[in-house]
Amino acid sequence: MSYRTEEVAYVQPAQPAASAQATQQKRSTAEYRALDAAHHIHPFSDMGSLNRSGSRVIVKAQGVYLWDSDDNKIIDGMAGLWCVNVGYGRKELADAAYRQMQELPFYNTFFKTTHPPVIELSALLAELAPEPFNHFFYCNSGSEGNDTVLRIVHQYWATQGKHSKKFVISRKNGYHGSTIAGGTLGGMGYMHEQMPSKVENIVHIDQPYFFGEAEGNLTPEEFALARAQQLEAKILEIGADNVAAFIGEPFQGAGGVIFPASTYWPEIQRICRKYDILLVADEVIGGFGRTGEWFAHQHFGFEPDLITLAKGLTSGYVPMGAVGLHDRVAKAIIENGDFNHGLTYSGHPVAAAVAVANLKLLRDDKIIDRVKTDTGPYFQKKLRDTFANHPIIGEISGAGLVAGLQLAEDPKARKRFANGGEVGTICRDFCFNGNLIMRATGDRMLLSPPLVINKLEIDEIVSKAKKAVDATAQQLGIS
Ligand code: PXG
Numbered sequence: 001m002s003y004r005t006e007e008v009a010y011v012q013p014a015q016p017a018a019s020a021q022a023t024q025q026k027r028s029t030a031e032y033r034a035l036d037a038a039h040h041i042h043p044f045s046d047m048g049s050l051n052r053s054g055s056r057v058i059v060k061a062q063g064v065y066l067w068d069s070d071d072n073k074i075i076d077g078m079a080g081l082w083c084v085n086v087g088y089g090r091k092e093l094a095d096a097a098y099r100q101m102q103e104l105p106f107y108n109t110f111f112k113t114t115h116p117p118v119i120e121l122s123a124l125l126a127e128l129a130p131e132p133f134n135h136f137f138y139c140n141s142g143s144e145g146n147d148t149v150l151r152i153v154h155q156y157w158a159t160q161g162k163h164s165k166k167f168v169i170s171r172k173n174g175y176h177g178s179t180i181a182g183g184t185l186g187g188m189g190y191m192h193e194q195m196p197s198k199v200e201n202i203v204h205i206d207q208p209y210f211f212g213e214a215e216g217n218l219t220p221e222e223f224a225l226a227r228a229q230q231l232e233a234k235i236l237e238i239g240a241d242n243v244a245a246f247i248g249e250p251f252q253g254a255g256g257v258i259f260p261a262s263t264y265w266p267e268i269q270r271i272c273r274k275y276d277i278l279l280v281a282d283e284v285i286g287g288f289g290r291t292g293e294w295f296a297h298q299h300f301g302f303e304p305d306l307i308t309l310a311k312g313l314t315s316g317y318v319p320m321g322a323v324g325l326h327d328r329v330a331k332a333i334i335e336n337g338d339f340n341h342g343l344t345y346s347g348h349p350v351a352a353a354v355a356v357a358n359l360k361l362l363r364d365d366k367i368i369d370r371v372k373t374d375t376g377p378y379f380q381k382k383l384r385d386t387f388a389n390h391p392i393i394g395e396i397s398g399a400g401l402v403a404g405l406q407l408a409e410d411p412k413a414r415k416r417f418a419n420g421g422e423v424g425t426i427c428r429d430f431c432f433n434g435n436l437i438m439r440a441t442g443d444r445m446l447l448s449p450p451l452v453i454n455k456l457e458i459d460e461i462v463s464k465a466k467k468a469v470d471a472t473a474q475q476l477g478i479s
Helices: 018-022 029-039 047-053 091-103 116-128 142-159 180-185 189-193 220-238 264-274 296-300 327-334 349-364 367-386 422-433 455-476
Strands: 058-062 065-068 073-076 133-139 167-171 202-205 243-248 278-282 306-309 321-326 393-399 402-407 439-441 444-447
Touching: 073 455, 091 349, 116 133, 116 349, 133 142, 133 327, 142 180, 142 243, 142 278, 142 306, 142 321, 142 327, 167 220, 180 189, 202 220, 220 243, 220 264, 243 264, 264 278, 264 296, 321 327, 349 367, 367 393, 367 402, 367 455, 402 422, 402 455, 422 439, 422 444, 422 455, 444 455
Parallel strands: 167 202, 167 243, 243 278, 278 306
Antiparallel strands: 058 065, 065 073, 133 321, 306 321, 393 402, 402 444, 439 444
8 A cells, every 4th residue: 555645746837827927916926935934834734745745825715616826727625724604705705894894993991881793693593593592792702702711610509609610621622622722622633732821720531533442332312322421431530510611512613523322422411410510512614504504513412511603603804703602601700890801803893794694694595504405415415325235435424514424444343444544635636636635534534515506516515525635545555
């Protein structure tokens, strides 16, 4: 078997294509890459290696398509970074930002002030979110959302006089952001290794990853139940009086689109209620329609006390994050004096105006309804039909417009490839070269396209994904 793991190198065209120049291109690809390499440090990247191969320069987008600086048309199977839910190029959002920038580009929400966009957004979120969520706190990202969650959880227990409730339980291979608190909450070992210090009182339990971690003859339901019961064991180990909250993504996104079996979340909820522990759903990826429900916890049928929001809140057009508070938690925060937390841009008027336009589009164009009844089921069936009995596909997880494809050496025996991640990289490179954006997490290939995708575009994604997976199998000598 030969593996190819180096970064994708791009062939430089002698001249930029004429139509690329027509798309307001001011520099050649080579110039962009040279400047990027000279001055820009990318997130989560090996910059030495990236600068040698050069980044792909994305210059414009429309609907579900991107164009790079060499005028390649690329289908975006990842909605940017799990966020462009309404697709690219929606004038409604651009107009909202333009109008708001002229009217009131900035004002803060500290010192007894507020403004119309943040008021409209809060009222709209209360209408769209499940019944007990009527209050929202704003920030600029999912990471800050989870930092805010920790502050709210801490303040909540202080107001209840339960000062010893300090521990937060999270999961290995969960992702909750990259601030120090977000990174500590997340269970990514490679991030922990590079952190100068961690937030104290955060501990992790195992994830509900059936394909990769179930041993013996457990069914997916039995396995998920056992993994949920690790929460109870951890609470008993620490002492319920010391545990403040449990946080989890309803389905793990960056961790590989890991969908727990139906037994998981009801058991987590039962345990949280039994020991009086707040349940936090990190909805940064799952929120705003990804599974066909407004929020992913509705798909799994549980009721959190706090929800973290970002990404699809503005469809990524401008940065914004938020935390939704269950009435019970909100009441405690509201009625107990100062809550000493806030950011300059909490409830930024331009972001709030864009969020309102985005949410109205999702609601009034029935985009989420379509994911639930039409495009979501079509996407899931198409993937499952296309990859049925494929020699290197072990499972397909997902619902609505999110999916994870497990690459495996022996799908039936649930045997993963020995060099975790290398095969995913090979497949990712084939996708790249085939003008499909598909993310690789280890040996899981992930799809999360804009929610406005139509069936023809779904066919294009699935057929390009099939070509990439076939080419990967061929390169590995597996047929
Ligand atoms: N929670 C969840 C569940 C996320 O997926 C965050 C919090 C943090 O959000 P911000 O806005 O601070 O990035 C995320 C972010 C990937 C990838 O490679 C995923 C995320 C971010 C960057 C890369 O899949 N998710």
